[in-house]
Amino acid sequence: MDIVRNFPLFNIVMCLMCGVVSSVFGAKQAKRLSLFLIGAVFFMNIAVLAFVAKEGQYTYMMGHFPAPWGNEIRVGMLEAVIAVFFCAIMFLSVLGGEHYIALDIEDAKSNLYFTMIDLMLASLLALIYTNDLFTAYVFVEINTIAAGALIMSRSNGHTLVAAAKYMIMSLVGSGLLLIGIAILYDVTGHLLMVDIHRRVEVLSRTGNYQLPLTVAMGLISVGLAIKSALFPFHSWLPDAYSYSTPSSSGILSSLVSKGYIFLLFKVFYRVFGFEFILDHKVTNILFFFGVAGMIAGSVMAIYQTDMRRLIAFSSVAQIGYIYMGIGLSVSMGTVAAIFHIMSHAASKSMLFIAAKGLSDVSGDSKEFSGLKGAGYRNRLAGIAFLVGAFSMVGIPLLAGFTSKVYFAEAALTASDIKMEVAMVALAISTILNAVYFIRAVIIIYTPHKYTDFDQSTYRAPKTMEIALLCFILLNIFLGTWSNLIEGAIQTGLGTFS
């Protein structure tokens, strides 16, 4: 079974290789290769998860250079769970939007779309598994390039501008991240997370270099917050999510921003140590912006008349939830945040694909006025949208409800003022979520005679139906079997630092 230890590195290399190979393939082969790759990575990561559950965490040395000199991969429970989950979401997003990728992208270039998907997966896996800050930076940039290409792959004015805005904000973020890492390296003399942590502890004891450390921490946090679209930095998000092809929207909203948040967790827990973070009150700032994002994102979503922009603005609110969870500065808050990463990913990519399915049967309308009764014309997409919307609002048995329960539980253990603010914000945000999502659900289920549409000739793409069914099941699984996952996150987080 020792061969399983090699899987994380092997997966990353495999994804990069497949990305390169896809560039000379035709569109069909590239798609098959990509889907096969994601599936293979999924099963290999399940093996890694089983291995870690039995043998415990391990670090994987690369190139036979031992710890302070060489590069490392670190595999623990949490990393494996997140990797398995990301692969599942990625597979379903690509499968669900596969029909539209062929329609939206020029034939000659659609193999390059799958190249970008492969590179995206490689960078996400590397962000999850790496134990080295500079490697993380390099893969952050690969992730940015791949995400930019996924946005602009559908060639029209809107996506080009959205991609330009996304790239600019992302480059601002990664510039801050890079100088943060540079300062951190200069103060501590290490790039491996564990070694930096050791030096930071020594420095905190002696009281030296506290200012540069604080600056580095601030720069890294702000950089990653910009990249993951925390509330005041969300300006690039709605355009990027709402105009790209559905697979891209799903992957961007549920995986790209979450990869950065996971990196932020690593920086907090493994690089600085949570004690240091609490001492420097970083979490309070994140808490403030998270709560602001929860409310502001929902309020902005109410004003949208375009279905996909509504879902995009709801993402701003959900990112706010995640940062609020980190900001509670208790371990349960982090567990809730990680669980919400999963439940939001499962619901949001489903919503994007279902929205496409609904507008497909309404003469490609995205405005609510054109979507009346779409839920009857494309039943499965309607049900999937319903499940996703209910999950985001927080109806029991669905994923979103469970993460809200965890957030509330975490808030109870936090300090008084944070508890009150978090509870009120959760309540207000839930009501606002309900306002816009229930309105959307009512519109798609308002009976409406639609003349331009012939029910008897329309067939929803098979792959989309399969993907939507899996998404619905995944949501229900996350909602009902949450104990299993929460337990895994708890154990993973326990050994994380």
Next chain:
Amino acid sequence: MGNLWNNYYEAVAVILFGIGFTALLLHRNMIKKIIGFNIMDTAVYLFLAAKGYIAGRVAPVPDGPDASRLVEDYINPVPSGLVLTGIVVSVSVTAVMLALTIRLYRRYHTLDIDRITMLVKREKFKE
């Protein structure tokens, strides 16, 4: 002030970083934004290189007439490696940004991102 003068490489690097950062964020012209991004990244490389340099030592290439040198004679090689990696990364990002700019320019005949945004808003979104 004394510290600032002693670490003038780092001070200059941070000033350059600020210049590049503001240019990237605030300029409306795409090309100027890309130039700003490059200045910003180069500033970080200057910072890293300055931090890796140790006065009076040479580059860590144990070859040629200097082959008999000791470890103590070399500067820290890690930042140089980081700078090289960083340059590769920023070159590829610059290439992507330039390609994007070309496509925007061909479509809208302007490099001003605000103007492009305005033009796009007028254009009805078609599937």
